[in-house]
Amino acid sequence: MRYKDAGVDIDAGNEAVKRMKGWVRQTFSPAVLADLGGFGGLFRFDVKRYRDPVLVSSIDGVGTKLKLAFLAKKHDTVGQDLVNHCVNDILVQGARPLFFMDYIGAGKIEPGVVAEVVKGLSIACKENGCALLGGETAEMPGFYQLGEYDMAGCIVGILECGKLIDGRTIRPNDGIIGIASTGLHTNGYSLARKILFGKCKYRLDDYLAELRTTVGKALLKVHRSYLKPLTPLIDRGLIKGLAHITGGGFYENIPRILPQGCRVEIRRDSWPVPALFGLLQEKGRVPEHEMYRTFNMGIGMIAVVREKDIIAVLRQLGLVRQEAWDIGRIVKGKKEVRLR
Numbered sequence: 001m002r003y004k005d006a007g008v009d010i011d012a013g014n015e016a017v018k019r020m021k022g023w024v025r026q027t028f029s030p031a032v033l034a035d036l037g038g039f040g041g042l043f044r045f046d047v048k049r050y051r052d053p054v055l056v057s058s059i060d061g062v063g064t065k066l067k068l069a070f071l072a073k074k075h076d077t078v079g080q081d082l083v084n085h086c087v088n089d090i091l092v093q094g095a096r097p098l099f100f101m102d103y104i105g106a107g108k109i110e111p112g113v114v115a116e117v118v119k120g121l122s123i124a125c126k127e128n129g130c131a132l133l134g135g136e137t138a139e140m141p142g143f144y145q146l147g148e149y150d151m152a153g154c155i156v157g158i159l160e161c162g163k164l165i166d167g168r169t170i171r172p173n174d175g176i177i178g179i180a181s182t183g184l185h186t187n188g189y190s191l192a193r194k195i196l197f198g199k200c201k202y203r204l205d206d207y208l209a210e211l212r213t214t215v216g217k218a219l220l221k222v223h224r225s226y227l228k229p230l231t232p233l234i235d236r237g238l239i240k241g242l243a244h245i246t247g248g249g250f251y252e253n254i255p256r257i258l259p260q261g262c263r264v265e266i267r268r269d270s271w272p273v274p275a276l277f278g279l280l281q282e283k284g285r286v287p288e289h290e291m292y293r294t295f296n297m298g299i300g301m302i303a304v305v306r307e308k309d310i311i312a313v314l315r316q317l318g319l320v321r322q323e324a325w326d327i328g329r330i331v332k333g334k335k336e337v338r339l340r
Contacts, residue, residue, distance in 0.1 A: 012109045012139070019115035027125040027132040031098075041133035043099050045158065052161040056095035058086050059154040064189040065219070070148055072204055072216050075113050078151070079120020081186050084225035085246070086155035087128045088301065091227055092242035092257070094165040094234050095157030097130035105138045106149035117151065128227050130155070165234070167241035167257035167304070174240060174330040175310040176264060178271050179229070180323035181300030183221035187247045188295045192219065195284035210275045218276050226301045229322040233303070238313055241304035245296040252293065254302055254337050263333035265340060271325040274298045292339060304330065 004011075021036055033042035047053060062078050062085070069078045079102075087097050102121055104114060114137055125132040144150065184192060196202045196215060204216030211218045233239050241257040254264050277298060281291050291297060303324075305313050310326050317324040 012111055015111040019111050019118075024118065024122060024132045024134075027122050027130070029131060032131050032133065036134060041099065041101060043131060043133055045098060050158070050160055054095075054159055054161045054164065056090045056093050056157045056159060057155065058089040059152060060085050060089060060186075061150070061152040062186050064193060065184075065186055066148070066150065067193060068189070068204070068216065068219050072220060074220065075116035076120035076123070077220050077222050079117045079122075080124040081120075081223040082151060082153045083121055083124035083128065083130075083155075084223045085186050086153050087124075087130070087157075087225050087227050088223075088244045089246075090155060090157040091230060092165065092244050092301075093159065094163050094239075095159040096231070097128050097155055097157040097227070099131040099133040100125055100153055100155045101133050102135035102151060102153045103138070104135065104149055104151045105140060105144065107139070107141055107144035107146060109137060109139045113149070117149075121153070124225070128225055130157075163234075165239060165242055168259055170241050170257070170259055170262055170304050170330055172262060172330050172332045173307050175305050175307050175326060176266060176328035176330070177303040177305060177310065177313055177317075178266075178299040178325050178327040179226060179301040179303060179317065180224075180271075181245070181274075181296045181298055182224045183218060183274065183276060185223040185246065185296055185300055187249075189219070191284070191286070191294055192280055195280055195286075200283050208279070210279060212275075224300055226322075229317055229320045230301070230303070233313060233316055238305055238309050238316075239303055240306065241302075243302040245300055245302060249291075249293045249295055249297070250299075250337050250339070251289075255335050257304070258330075258335045260335055261332060262330050262335060264328060264337045265331050266328035266337065268339050270327040271298060299327070 024036055031044050033044055062081050066078055069075050083100055104117060121132055202215045206215050208215060243254045243257050245253050277295055314324055
C-alpha cells in the first residue's frame with residue numbers, strides 16, 4: 001500500500017505549496033532570510049532601532065465563521081479575518097507585527113482552496129506590513145468532514161518596552177472611545193448561525209432589506225484591522241488602554257485592561273448599533289446582556305484616553321475615515337463594565 005491509499009496525497013500537498021508561493025513571496029521583505037520549504041522561518045529585525053525591545057505574540061483561529069466560507073465556497077476572506085484578528089490582539093499592547101505563520105488542517109487537501117486561503121492571508125499581511133513567514137498544511141483523512149478545514153495563525157510583533165500599553169495609567173474620568181467594527185468580525189458565529197439558519201431558515205443568498213445586502217455577505221465581512229488608524233495615536237502617546245472586543249464581548253474583554261478601583265460605564269445609545277445585531281436579537285429573542293457578552297455590537301475596539309484628549313482622538317480617527325464615538329467614562333468602583 002501507498003500513503004495515498006490511506007487518504008494522504010503528497011502530490012496534492014506539493015501542488016498546494018506551489019500555488020501559494022507567489023502570494024507568500026509578495027509579503028517578503030529583506031528581513032525574510034529563507035523561502036518556503038525550510039523547517040523553520042527566518043526573520044531578522046534591526047535590534048539597533050530599539051533601546052529595550054519586547055516581542056509580543058498571539059495565536060488564534062476563525063471559529064465557526066469557517067462554516068460560512070464552506071457554504072459560500074469563498075475562502076480568501078477567512079484568511080484576512082485570521083491575520084487581522086491576530087494583528088489587533090498584539091496591537092492592544094502597542095506592538096507592530098513582524099511576521100505571521102499559519103496552520104491549515106483538512107481531511108483532503110484541495111490545492112485551489114488552500115491557495116485561496118493563503119491569498120487572503122497574504123493580502124492582510126501586506127496591508128499590515130508583516131511577512132507571511134511560513135506555515136503548515138496537514139492532510140488528515142477521517143479527522144475533518146469532506147470539504148471542510150480548520151485554520152489557526154500565530155503572529156509575532158515588537159514594541160519598545162517603555163511604550164507598552166497595559167492599562168496601568170487608566171484613572172477615573174478617562175474617556176472611552178468606541179471604534180466601529182465591520183460586523184461580527186470572528187466571534188458569535190455559533191449563535192448567529194443557530195438563529196439565522198436554524199431558527200429563521202435563511203439561506204446565504206437571501207437578501208434582507210434591513211441589512212441592505214444578502215445574509216452571506218453580511219456575515220462574511222472581513223474582520224477589521226485597527227493597526228493603521230491607531231498607530232499615529234499610539235505614537236503620540238494618546239492611548240492609555242486598548243481592548244479588542246472579541247469572544248466575551250464587552251463584559252469579558254474590557255476588564256482585562258482595567259486597574260483595580262476602576263469601572264467602565266458605557267452609554268448604550270452613544271453609537272448606532274448595526275442592523276445585523278438588532279436582527280439577531282429580535283429573531284433569536286436574545287437577552288440584552290447576552291448580546292453584549294457574545295457580540296461586539298458594532299464596536300470592534302475600545303480605546304481609553306484622557307478626557308482632555310477625546311476630541312483630538314476622534315478628530316484624528318475621522319481624518320482616516322475611521323468611525324468612532326465617545327461612548328463612556330472610567331469611574332471609581334469595582335473592576336467591571338456597566339451599560340446604562
